[in-house]
Amino acid sequence: MNDFSIQKPIPYYEQFYHSIKKMIFEGTFKPGERIVENQLAKEFGVSKSPIREAIRMLENEGLVVTDEKSRVKVYEPTIQDVEEIYFCRMALESFAVERMTSMATEEEIQSIRQVLQETAEAIENERSAEVVVTLNERFHHLIIAYTQNKRLQKQLDGLKSLTHFFRILNLEGENRAEVILEQHHKIFGYIQNREGKKAAEEMISHLKLDLNHLKEVLPE
Numbered sequence: 001m002n003d004f005s006i007q008k009p010i011p012y013y014e015q016f017y018h019s020i021k022k023m024i025f026e027g028t029f030k031p032g033e034r035i036v037e038n039q040l041a042k043e044f045g046v047s048k049s050p051i052r053e054a055i056r057m058l059e060n061e062g063l064v065v066t067d068e069k070s071r072v073k074v075y076e077p078t079i080q081d082v083e084e085i086y087f088c089r090m091a092l093e094s095f096a097v098e099r100m101t102s103m104a105t106e107e108e109i110q111s112i113r114q115v116l117q118e119t120a121e122a123i124e125n126e127r128s129a130e131v132v133v134t135l136n137e138r139f140h141h142l143i144i145a146y147t148q149n150k151r152l153q154k155q156l157d158g159l160k161s162l163t164h165f166f167r168i169l170n171l172e173g174e175n176r177a178e179v180i181l182e183q184h185h186k187i188f189g190y191i192q193n194r195e196g197k198k199a200a201e202e203m204i205s206h207l208k209l210d211l212n213h214l215k216e217v218l219p220e
Contacts, residue, residue: 012046013053020054021161024063024074025168031076035064061161075165079215082166085159086211092156093140093207094200097187100146101196108146109192115139116184123177132177133167139184143191170210172217183209 020040023029035055041048055072058064063075100108119135144153156163171177183206190199 012050013057016040016044016046016050016054017057020058021063024058025165029074031074033074035072035074037072063161063165075162077162077166077169077218079218081162082211082214082218085162085166086207086214088159089156089163090204090207092152093144094203096144096147096149096152096156097191097203098196098200099149100143101191101194101199103148104146104191108142112139112142112188112191115142116181116188119177119181119184123181129168129171129177133164133171136167136180136184137164166210166214169217170214173213176213180210 020029020035029035037048037051037055040051044051055064059066059072064072065075066072115135115138119132119139122131122135144156147153170180183202187199187202187206190196190202
């Protein structure tokens with residue numbers, strides 16, 4: 001009896017939230033495309049209420065916006081948005097990597113090394129872009145998590161969905177996965193040598209390069 005547990009069903013709005021979010025990230029819903037609650041409710045065979053709640057959650061994350069006519073549309077990235085988010089990331093993540101470099105355990109450093117190894121294998125085996133993006137995300141996530149600073153993590157969590165959106169765009173272009181991995185290896189080299197200031201400088205350099213690439217691939 002001790003092993004018995006009841007699995008609560010996932011609420012409809014949460015299922016739709018994840019489904020719509022996935023469609024945005026995969027490009028099924030294009031930037032600027034209108035999302036019509038009535039149409040989605042009809043397609044899913046549900047009332048508008050859970051669809052509306054899912055859209056509200058996505059709007060809070062910045063993935064959809066409501067225009068002056070109350071029409072819901074998929075977020076369209078602008079140069080200003082990218083600059084603002086990446087400037088925040090430069091400030092927060094450079095601090096994070098310097099801090100964690102001085103306090104991380106050898107086991108934690110090894111777990112970051114393992115992510116880099118898995119990324120290299122994913123690229124070599126031509127795994128999907130989604131797999132590579134997830135591993136790149138995990139590299140940054142571990143650095144932040146190992147600071148053990150919950151407020152810092154909360155600040156960056158607020159940028160999580162849009163950062164993921166930009167990471168997908170950032171893979172566009174020749175050998176982008178390899179270039180990003182090389183930059184991650186440079187940051188990691190300073191981490192394992194316990195050179196916090198240099199790791200912070202390399203993190204800023206990495207994010208600046210990402211920012212410049214995004215400016216090139218974003219539509220005018």
